[in-house]
Amino acid sequence: MMQDVWTQLGPTIAAIMFTWTMYQNYFPHELRGHIRNINRKYTDKLVNYFYPYMHITFYELETEGWFKRSKAYVTIERYLSKNSSTQANRLKANAAKNGQSVVLTMDDHEEITDEYKGVKVRWISSQKPANRQTISLYREDEKRYFKLQFHKKNRDLITNSYLKYVLDEGKAISMKERQRKLYTNNKGDGGGYRYRGGRMWSGVVFEHPSTFDTLAMDPKKKQEIIDDLETFSKSKDYYAKIGKAWKRGFLLYGPPGTGKSSMIAAMANLLKYDIYDLELTSVKDNTKLRKLLIDTTGKSIIVIEDIDCSLELTGQREKNKKKKEDKDKNEEDAVKEKMKKGGEEKEKQSEVTLSGLLNFIDGLWSAIGGERLIIFTTNYVEKLDPALIRRGRMDKHIVLSYCCFESFKVLAHNYLDVVEPHVHFPEIRRLLEENNNTTPAEIAENLMPKSSKENADTCLERLIKALEIAKEEAKLKAEEEERAKAAEKDREEKKDVKNADGVNEKDNGVKENGDVI
Ligand SMILES: Nc1ncnc2c1ncn2[C@@H]1O[C@H](COP(=O)(O)OP(=O)(O)OP(=O)(O)O)[C@@H](O)[C@H]1O
């Protein structure tokens, strides 16, 4: 039987081999290439017909250097985490934020789908088997990868637009979920800078609990600020279109304890930004100030607290005011003038000048990094140089003031879970309206239970007493001031009378003398 088969196959194999040899020896080279191309074209068509998909692979480890995790892979992992946790059956958990939270991603050999502009794509997580013949200290032989699979007809959409979208979204998620930092600038003993890890700032994890919900202020003003911040954070393209660096300046001013620092923390928490708390008196000169600016990252708030205490800007302002009265110079001239004067005036602590600070806020360097807020706080806005806080430089001025009834309601809700209507509220409203010089910090202190025996009522009663005392004190103070004013007026009047008498006597003398003459 077997022999029969071989007998029949033998001539056929011989014929094939003969034809192949003839083809190899006598067929022209070009013609052979042409035939191969035709073959490939039809094979491709056949494959395309039955399998019209293509894929892109993103490996976990970079093959160059020290086999670091590829940034693209990590970003895609972040992007896919949302779909992974809802679609995949087996998940992997990676630690994030120094172990404080986890990022869930699909485990190896899982797959999920995603949709972009109506086009469905498939993401597959996989791993190439390790090469057991090589011994490796690293994991480079475990080739883990994501495979993106899509229909060939969507090639342009996926490669030109979807991939960019995935990377942008992944980056945004990483930024949002990153552990945010609060940085401060360092100063060495000898006045020089300690570079920690090559940086001029040292940072700790930023964990301030203040939010716009916990911030007591007029709800309308609050909403206006929130809208302003949210619009800013989404306006990258708009700022580019109008040719402005993507940054915004805020001036927060008001008496101590009215919530300026709390608002900065709330802003950072709303936008998920880092904070660079700049201690201006520790900055040696304008060059160092510029270096500090360059060393900050985007998505951050640069804060200079109590700006009126940071530099002697008041003296410069007074001098400039005088000059402005003399001749109506434009602002550039005034700044040039300050450049000359500024250095001399701050020799003792820091040589940073007003012009250096203005440059810091809106000079060419200030555009580096983008998406940045610059915030100044002060208790005495009238002390500041107008050039420093003019609109365009400090775009929004926010006054934080004494506690009104609306602000009190926010604090009562936050501290005691008490809402209107409440039996004590009308009296508190009356007291706050009659004597509006109690700060939110003072109200908050009274609202906070001091022992487990205290409840909302006892705290509100304590607040009423404190407000009554404050009202009484304010009344006494006003009376005292009134008396002091009256005494001063009296003194002035007596002085005038005395002077007038002196003049009269003199005049009389002249007259008399005249009469004599
Ligand atoms: N508007 C507010 N809303 C909620 N809490 C506030 C407010 N103002 C003050 N507080 C409370 O008072 C404390 C002090 O407030 P904060 O440090 O924000 O005031 P500040 O205006 O920065 O004062 P300073 O001018 O002295 O720096 C805060 O910890 C907070 O508990």
Ligand SMILES: [Mg+2]
């Ligand atoms: Mg403060």
